[in-house]
Amino acid sequence: MQAWLKNQENLLTLILVLFYFVGIVGIGLNPTEFVFLTPFNLALTAFLLFKLHPEKDLLFYINLLFVFVGAWFLEMIGVTTGSIFGNYTYGEALGFKLNQTPIIIGLNWIIVAYSSLQLVQTISIKLKVKLPEIAGALSAAFFMVVLDILIEPLAPKLNFWTWQNSDIPLQNYTAWFFFGFAFCYWMLKGGMLKNNPMGWRVYLAQIVFFAVLTLIF
Numbered sequence: 172m173q174a175w176l177k178n179q180e181n182l183l184t185l186i187l188v189l190f191y192f193v194g195i196v197g198i199g200l201n202p203t204e205f206v207f208l209t210p211f212n213l214a215l216t217a218f219l220l221f222k223l224h225p226e227k228d229l230l231f232y233i234n235l236l237f238v239f240v241g242a243w244f245l246e247m248i249g250v251t252t253g254s255i256f257g258n259y260t261y262g263e264a265l266g267f268k269l270n271q272t273p274i275i276i277g278l279n280w281i282i283v284a285y286s287s288l289q290l291v292q293t294i295s296i297k298l299k300v301k302l303p304e305i306a307g308a309l310s311a312a313f314f315m316v317v318l319d320i321l322i323e324p325l326a327p328k329l330n331f332w333t334w335q336n337s338d339i340p341l342q343n344y345t346a347w348f349f350f351g352f353a354f355c356y357w358m359l360k361g362g363m364l365k366n367n368p369m370g371w372r373v374y375l376a377q378i379v380f381f382a383v384l385t386l387i388f
Contacts, residue, residue: 180223180368187219187372191380198329199387206329210266210275217282220373225365234361235281238354242280245350247272256347257340262330282373283318284354285363287311289370304359312351314374319347321381328388 194212197205221227247270249255265273288311295302302310323343327333334340358364 183219183222183369184372187216187369187376190215190219191376195380195383195387198384202329202388206264206331207266209264209329209331210273213275213278213282216373216377217278220282220286220367220369223369224367230361231363234358234363238281238284238357239277241277242350242354243272243274243277246276249346253335256343258335259332259343261332262327264330265332280354283315283377284311284351284358286370286374286377287314287318287351288355288358288364289367290314290374292364292366293371304356307364308352308356308359311355312348315351315355316344316348318374318377318381319344321378321385325381325384325388329384 190212194205194208197208224231245255250259250261250271253259261268261271261273261276266275267273288307291302291307291310291314295307322331323339325331327337
């Protein structure tokens, strides 16, 4: 067991599983209080996700900053105008807001885009298929939308955000796909797709997390 834990990949995976399990139990028992740990959840998820990313050079951080800022501005325009995703408002669970938009939402886009890209890479390696960059970004955007489809019905219950008239517009999913593709393609062109075994694990953990919460709520 000790030898197994010395493998950093195994240790990080164990922490990830335990962390999300505690999150499911905590939200299931006391959702009102536990959801306010969401910013901490995203921060720890990002740490676990990028811990094994090789070559974290200056360009790596510039690319992350671009996606973070770009995604935040996208959400800010979206929530204040309703013209991108539809008409919605953010709740309090995502923490501090600037112009009605949680600062942490940029990190969420980074996590979802990067982990989706890593999932596509893992599948491609398993199938021994080399995807062109555009096809890879399109595939990753698809997986981003799959995750968003799981999250959207839960969002109002977890005080993430609420939609006007409680209707989730198709516009939201098309915007997620389009801008998800743009951010994923940016990451690919920026050389961010390195061999990171935590990528698909984080994506799968989020899928299981929100799927179980869907059953609970």
